[in-house]
Amino acid sequence: GAVVSQHPSWVICKSGTSVKIECRSLDFQATTMFWYRQFPKQSLMLMATSNEGSKATYEQGVEKDKFLINHASLTLSTLTVTSAHPEDSSFYICSGRNPYGYTFGSGTRLTVV
Amino acid sequence: QQQVKQSPQSLIVQKGGISIINCAYENTAFDYFPWYQQFPGKGPALLIAIRPDVSEKKEGRFTISFNKSAKQFSLHIMDSQPGDSATYFCAASMNTGNQFYFGTGTSLTVIP
Numbered sequence: 001g002a003v004v005s006q007h008p009s010w011v012i013c014k015s016g017t018s019v020k021i022e023c024r025s026l027d028f029q030a031t032t033m034f035w036y037r038q039f040p041k042q043s044l045m046l047m048a049t050s051n052e053g054s055k056a057t058y059e060q061g062v063e064k065d066k067f068l069i070n071h072a073s074l075t076l077s078t079l080t081v082t083s084a085h086p087e088d089s090s091f092y093i094c095s096g097r098n099p100y101g102y103t104f105g106s107g108t109r110l111t112v113v
Numbered sequence: 114q115q116q117v118k119q120s121p122q123s124l125i126v127q128k129g130g131i132s133i134i135n136c137a138y139e140n141t142a143f144d145y146f147p148w149y150q151q152f153p154g155k156g157p158a159l160l161i162a163i164r165p166d167v168s169e170k171k172e173g174r175f176t177i178s179f180n181k182s183a184k185q186f187s188l189h190i191m192d193s194q195p196g197d198s199a200t201y202f203c204a205a206s207m208n209t210g211n212q213f214y215f216g217t218g219t220s221l222t223v224i225p
Contacts (some may be wrong), residue, residue, distance in 0.1 A: 006156070009154075022217045034212060040175060041216045041218075041220070042155070042217070042218070042220050043215045044202070044213075044215045045214065046212050046213075049212060063212075069156045078210075091154075093157070095156075095213075100158070101145075101147070101159060101162065102147075102213065103159075104149075104156035104157045104158065105156050106155055107154065107155060107156040109154065
């Protein structure tokens with residue numbers, strides 16, 4: 001139980017375009033979803049925390065207009081990287097709070113060319 | 114400031130040996146300490162977790178040792194296997210649903 005499905009698993013996009021990443025909690029209601037970014041061989045860095053039905057809380061240094069987070073339902077949270085640039089290339093991971101703790105998605109490898 | 118410090122950065126262990134990864138924290142408000150295992154290109158998966166009211170927790174070959182006074186906790190992998198080769202992250206959080214603070218990760222390689 002407590003599965004978070006994250007899609008896509010990888011995406012390549014051109015500079016200047018936008019990319020949407022979806023995280024769905026399949027068998028629980030994720031009232032809180034965390035979005036992380038991970039560079040190669042580095043730890044997970046929290047980008048933002050989203051609560052269903054309210055605005056996301058962004059960590060210091062994270063541009064909220066660039067990384068748009070929507071948590072419109074208890075089972076779906078999305079991260080949209082707007083006007084992507086090569087420096088946005090990274091591994092993005094969501095994590096949903098469930099009754100047993102926290103479950104991570106499988107991650108999305110974003111490459112901006 | 115790194116809330117949770119993890120060492121070593123990398124570890125090579127022979128098959129059948131014991132792998133030990135250490136973490137230390139400063140914030141005494143932390144009351145949940147999980148360990149995550151991450152394979153390349155995948156999200157972290159919860160391995161085992163402990164709360165500060167116990168000093169040790171064992172699940173199969175994985176054991177967490179917790180020293181509240183020293184503000185340290187460690188992961189022991191007994192009878193390490195090549196399939197255990199992955200990156201391991203310790204983390205800490207306050208049980209109010211707040212964020213996790215992750216360690217910097219340990220790349221474990223178990224050689225046959």
